[in-house]
Amino acid sequence: MSSEEKQFHCEGCGVKLQSESPDHLGYAPPSAFEREYILCKRCYRIRHYGEIASISQNPDEYLKKLGEIANTDSLVVQVIDLFDFSGSWIPGIHRHIGKNPLLILANKTDLFPKLTKWGRVREWIYALAKDLGMKPLDVVLTSAVKGTKMEEAIAAIEHHRRGKDVYIVGTTNAGKSTFINRLIRDLEGSFEDVITTSPYPGTTLDMIRIPLDDGKSLIDTPGIVRSDRLSEWMTPEELKVVVPADTVKPRGYQLQDQQTIFLGGMIRIDYVKGERQSFVCYTSNPLYIHRTKSENADRIAGEQRGKLLVPPADPSRLPAWVKHDIHLNGQEKQDIVISGLGWISTGSEKATIRVWAPKGVQVTTRKAII
Template sequence: MNRENIQELGNEELYCIGCGAQIQTENKNERGYTPPSALKKGQETGELYCQRCFRLRHYNQLEKVSATDDEFLAMLSQIGEQDVLVVNVVDIFDMYGSMIPGLHRFVGSNPVLMIGNKVDVLPRSIKHSRVKHWMLQQAHQAGLRPFDVALVSGKKATQIDELLELIEQHRNGRDVYVVGVTNVGKSTIMNQIIRAATGNKEDIITTSRFPGTTLDLIRIPLDDGAALIDTPGIIHRHQMAHVLTANDLNIVSPQKEMKPVTFQLNPEQTLFMGAVARFDFVEGNRSSFTCYFANELKIHRTKLEKATDFYEKHKGGLLQPPNEKDINDFPPLVRKEFNVKEPSDIVFSGLGWVAVQNPGKVAAWVPEGVDVVIRQQII
């Protein structure tokens, strides 16, 4: 696999090597548009990007294009009709929001390797074996039966060489389809794989925090004639990424190793994680609650009886993100109650979790449509 054959996609049409869209020079408002001058330059250099990817890569500007959920699912449905290896990338911090609904129906009898991204930001005290076990449990509940789970960091290239060896061990000369919902770091991992295989130090595939960056299949030829295929991210509406701006996502999504913060709470006390989530200790004995969230996400404590008024008064101000400008477009927080009987984690999808040590009643509030669940403690 090398830079030259990345552009050769098996037919005469030209495709953007950043998002996979077929290149066209006629309609500025359609996917794959490239000015004729940029097309000529891209053909000469072997680095052909559509105008959308060029602006996103160089100016962080995202241009909306017409790409529907149905189109993405139609591409995914091709997988079950072939004999391939499926690599399913999920976000360790958003396992519930990053599972593809009904994936087991799309992959058919093909083997599935599950990849948990962002292992680099987990506290070092967490045993990776426990994380893998928990991921397998969630996959089985969703009807998926991965033969193995691997933990990697697309950002820091942690365990990428080991991932390559695992893929090579199980693909048996077959094509490899890399699938995942939007914003899990799938294309970032693909770029790390390309780097490891070619020695190229630049990103080839366009990446961003905007959902839906990859628009079509991107085929990376392998030495034996098979291909590594990056697929468009399936849009999952229950992700935190769909209710926050890109700047706010940088604050709430852990970017480096999390440093847990422990609060001693009496019953009828509340914690606010910015304005994006809330945790109530409703009933029980005074106890310790350890919060595992992004270090930049500020946590505020108040009394439960005053919590709703406190939120309305300070959201967008003291409680950020979102900021005052974006708070009016932010969905309302909805409540889910849990009766905790053993040490458990209350998981806020896409954010982190609160570790509850002792029995009691707690409630978690998240933006409408975002998941919150209870699980056995992983620390």
């Protein structure tokens, strides 16, 4: 009987395994099928050599798999990238999970400054979830990478699942697989990851079922792709600059109108009109930020994108810039959010801002989170 007939799946990413075509997805050499834990060639090279390979993804197929949850009686845990809440929320999740209850794990708290008021952040998440059509059972703030609040997360899952299966869902790179690995290590005292993780979107390719002691399962699902995030357009090397890996150090600029800041060569922000006020950038620490007079911005963009202003190294890979005119209300501090990159916290003065971003990338405003 061949490996395909036995329906073997990769322990790391869930993809169906095959031993006939080394250049196709799911390949594992025949000798690998003799092992207790089988990894596909791609997962093996990610784990042992740190290789990151882009793959062709089918967002509709992943949504179809997500929609299967509606036919189950389960607890659904949505892992949110707290640093990119709007970009890591699954649109229409209430339709995909049916009547199953939802628990929110707000991941990546380690990226936030130490003075963050977490009680306020938690209330903010509840309010946003309500606006998006969901009333979660609970919200747990955690960091899967650092292991922060893991006991609280485990307790919440066990309390709310009530003997049911648990589906872990989220968008690509929200931290689902990292969370599951940390959960397994904490429960079993293991030091080895079960699920393959990498900084590149789309590492988990199919459902991965992990048995629980009571006969039920914890199921890791493929990350839902959102092309309206800037990070989805980056190469693996560029993601190391764009996606924060450490606690973000806010960078503040006192801007007057007719000044411009560039976030690498990805985003241009023009302060069109308003009183002098602060603009604090919450983005990855390695990301280069350049300030200039707006009268020089066109020239600098034309000459320096892909050179001084990086990433991207090749601006032609991104969709053309489109403008987003934003009017600050002057009543409270607001955040200008660029999905998949971070946000800029403004002062509380009335102002007109023009953001230039690749077409299709989500640019929004919200009440300041910090």
